[in-house]
Amino acid sequence: IEGSYFDYVKSYWGSEVLSRSKMSNVDQLWDITVHDGVQITDVPDASISSNFGNISxxxxxxxxxxxxxxxxxxxxxxxxxxxxxxxxxxxxxxxxxxxxxxxxxxxxxxxxxxxxxxxxxxxxxxxxxxxxxxxxxxxxxxxxxxxxxxxxxxxxxxxxxxxxxxxxxxxxxxxxxxxxxxxxxxxxxxxxxxxxxxxxxxxxxTQTHFSITHQGLGGEKTRNIVKETTLGAYQAYEKTEEKPFSPGNEDREFVVHHLQTIYPEHEYLNHHWALGVDLNTCTGCSACVVACNAENNVPVVGRKEVQRAHEMHWMRIDKYYTGDEENPDVIYQPMMCQHCDAAPCENVCPVSATNHSSEGLNQMAYNRCFGTRYCANNCPYKVRRFNWYDYQGADSFYENTVFDNYNQSVLSNLEYSEPLSRMVMNPDVTVRSRGVMEKCSFCVQRIQDGKLTAKSEGRKLKDGDVKTACQTACPADAIYFGDINDKSSRVHEMAHDSRAFRVIEEIHTLPSVYYLTKVRNKPEVEKA
CATH class of the missing domain: 2.40.40.20 (Barwin-like endoglucanases)
Known part of the structure; x- marks a missing residue:
């Protein structure tokens, strides 16, 4: 057909769609469809045939x-x-x-x-x-x-x-x-x-281990980083006061009732933010990782820096194998800052750059941090990241002068110092400079946005008003964020589920991230 591509598309609709619509002419069909965004037509009868190809x-x-x-x-x-x-x-x-x-x-x-x-x-x-x-x-x-x-x-x-x-x-x-x-x-x-x-x-x-062991008084032991059970065992379980935790999670009873601490307890009078992760539904796709990078201005460092364990991801997906090496089962576990109520990172910072908020957030004051990295050494979850270089030009001023730090960056060819390039950054999140520690913030900028929205509408925050970047990106709905003080919230329900556990909580860090034990639909293995 002669003319523009617009004429071609409109002509196609006139010949193929008009007869199945209730419109009298193609101009009317086109205008109404463009206005409404959809056109409901009669579906022609279709004959069903099979083509098995040439089997021989x-x-x-x-x-x-x-x-x-x-x-x-x-x-x-x-x-x-x-x-x-x-x-x-x-x-x-x-x-x-x-x-x-x-x-x-x-x-x-x-x-x-x-x-x-x-x-x-x-x-x-x-x-x-x-x-x-x-x-x-x-x-x-x-x-x-x-x-x-x-x-x-x-x-x-x-x-x-x-x-x-x-x-x-x-x-x-x-x-x-x-x-x-x-x-x-x-x-x-x-x-x-x-x-x-x-x-x-x-x-x-980014991960070279498949399980974690430690030397204790009883010899070598394996940390129960992830937990799993079978569908049959879970269906046979009935929650009682004597058995508050489901199969695969029985060891949590000892942790909850027998470990003590000298840490002072925090009292959260308003919100207490927490995250729930269902290991049953997580597929390990890493959409949450990419979403976190985009939301929080996490820099890209390149293969050589990743090889040196200098990756900057605020969250990662840990993978663990169970069963036979020739035919193993796999468990994926999203791992981010656990925002511990008794955080080991907070009491080792000499300048209080990392501190605890009144709402349970383990927060960072970037302009106080001068990079001792004590907090990273003391974090049992290894979720803190250090800016070894000025990855994103945060300290770069006056190009081609003594103050031009950006040329020292391993990614200087990405030209983040250019104003147009910097528009890719999220303006609600600080761009960190060289020598500064950073980590997951529970998307504190989204928490603040949720509060302001609720205030402008003259109401209180309700469950679902605040969603982290990882939660919004998860296609399996494996991550849920909310206020654990709100007894009607989904994260409160997840935290009190019989399958709920917190990673290595036996060291009494009191994490604010709860995981649900994975339930496998397979026969239970008989123990010898």
Whole structure:
């Protein structure tokens, strides 16, 4: 059709939609649809048919592939973060850890954990150096670091595609390697060979442990960081005064009733903010992590800094394996500042830069902090972040002078010192400078906004008025924020659930974040 694209679209509506609408002409149809934003039409009758394709040809293809099956197979998959690579130029996405491998920025080769150890390819988890191997498929070879993955079948490799782009942008160019041509249209190759590569590569891994142990008077013990039970055991449980906590959470009774403290107790006469996390519904997608970064001006630091454990994320998704290494179960646990009522970080700060609010928030006064990092050392949850560089140009003034600190930043090429670039920042949140500690604030700016909104409407705050960035981004509704003093609030209900527990509360930090024990729909394992 001749004319503009507008004419083309309008003509299409006239030929395809007008006859199924109640309008008399295309101009009337168009104007009303644009005004209302929707057009309800009659649905034409549709005949249902099935197309099973050529079953014989499909069978021959399967037999041919099986006949050519080699010792190793390759699967090209899409990462949860960058997908097929179309958003590879987004630095927030690049620095978001993969839910399974907990590695940022690069692609790599996932392989069976036992096979990696048998072939002398185990990584150095202290330096985060992973051994390189070369795999060949369809006359295409690629050299990438190999990452051991519990649950990965022996004889298989997995590589994320969408990487290795040459023209993408500052965050996406030359990140990882392309595997184009190595797999068929179904993203598989059943005949792959491998050989050892040259040396190793440092990776931006954010988690290198799968469980936490400690040495106590009774010997080595495992911390119950996460808790789980089976559906059968949970259904058989009935809450009573003698059994206040559900299966998988029985040890909490001792913690609640037997541990004492010399800390003075806080009295919260108004609000007491708390967070509830349901481990049953968390999928580990990390949408909450990206939302937190965007809301709170969390800087992107790059792969090398992540490798040095200098990532700045205010919250992370910890991953823990349970069961058999060859077929493990996985639990994801969002971990942010716990806003403890007896916070170990508060009493070690020599200048009271971190202190306790009257509403239960463990808050930071950035202009008081001068970076001793005592608070980070004393935090048992490791959720505090230190600005090793002027990542976002907060201290940069007078370009090309002695006061231009920004050129020292590892990310100076992002040009955050430019006024237009700085418009990406949230104006409600302070941009932190070099040498300052930072952490999750329970989105205190949103709490204040909720209070002001309620005040302007002449009413009290009600449950749901304040939502943190992580809560609003969670597609599974696994996170809920609210006032635990409000007995009608959802977070109060979660905190008093029989499945509720707080992480390592046996050290009596009194966290304000409650987790619900994960319930697995599987048979209970018989104990020998």
């Amino acid at each position: 040809a499909a069978g021959i293809t399967i037999l041919r592939n099986t006949g050519n099956k080699g010792a190793f197979q390759l699967h090209a998959y899409q990462k949860v973060t960058i997908g097929d690579g179309t958003i590879v130029d987004n630095p927030w996405i690049q620095e978001t850890p993969d839910p399974i491998s907990k590695i940022t920025w690069d692609n790599y080769i996932l392989a069976n954990a036992a096979w990696v150890e048998e072939n002398g390819l185990s990584p150095d988890l202290n330096t985060k150096e992973f051994q390189n191997i070369i795999i060949k498929a369809n006359n295409v070879s690629v050299e990438l670091p190999v990452v051991p993955q519990p649950g990965q079948p022996k004889g298989t490799f997995s590589i994320a595609h969408g990487y290795g782009r040459k023209v993408s942008g500052k965050a996406g160019e030359n990140v990882g390697k392309s595997i184009a041509g190595m797999c068929d249209d179904n993203f598989y190759n059943l005949n792959v060979t491998w050989e050892k590569g040259n040396g190793s590569k440092g990776m931006g891994a």
